[in-house]
Amino acid sequence: SYELTQPPSVSVSPGQTASITCSGDKLGDSYVSWYQQKPGQSPVLVIFQDDRRPSRIPERFSGSNSGRTATLTISGTQAMDEADYYCQAWDSSTAVFGTGTKVTVL
Amino acid sequence: QVQLVQSGAEVKNPGASVKVSCKASGYTFTDYYMHWVRQAPGQGLEWMGWISPNSGGTNYAQNFQGRVTMTRDTSISTAYMELSRLRSDDTAVFYCARGYYYGSGSKYYFDNWGQGTLVTVPS
16 A cells, blocks of 8 residues: 655754755655644645645745655744644555654753 | 545444545535545545546545545535544555645645544554
8 A cells, every 4th residue: 555654853942944855656746735733723735736825824834745755844833833743645546644743842 | 725624533343434524615526626635643645536527527546445535515516535444554644635736647735624623442
């Protein structure tokens, strides 16, 4: 089955840049979405179609996708960005989520 | 604004079934597919499938084939997910999520999510 692999954790200092990777076979041939999930809350869409941002999401969130790797970048990370992040893509007619990355703002 | 409101927490015995509802408001219910996602305690997100509220057509993930049934009632803008033959490892939060279709076949992103429904299956 198709798998999307993310690093289990990423640590970042406030104001610095956090990069979260998502790897999978031919991932660059698909669109990738990213979801933020804070403890006890539902996931929230932060990036769709690789690099597009919903209007309510701050500009510090950006995305890219090429080759085997998609990347979610949080520029000027704030304490409120501490959360789990999941990438998601489609394998034919099946949605696949990444393994998830816990972002800690130290 | 778009809202997806799910039914409350459930405790079910092993072997039983559970039916979770998701009431949509703030948009035309039949215009968007509804997806369901499972999240076991401390674990990641797992897609279960979708239902087309317009046609009633469904597409289930292989892991849930034969155990999951998704239905809808358009008169009350509500989608349902029923999972049968429950096991202790089905203990999880179940989310409904609206799928925004972006073409290229069966491709969606999930732009609005319900608050989640905790289903507990004691071992």
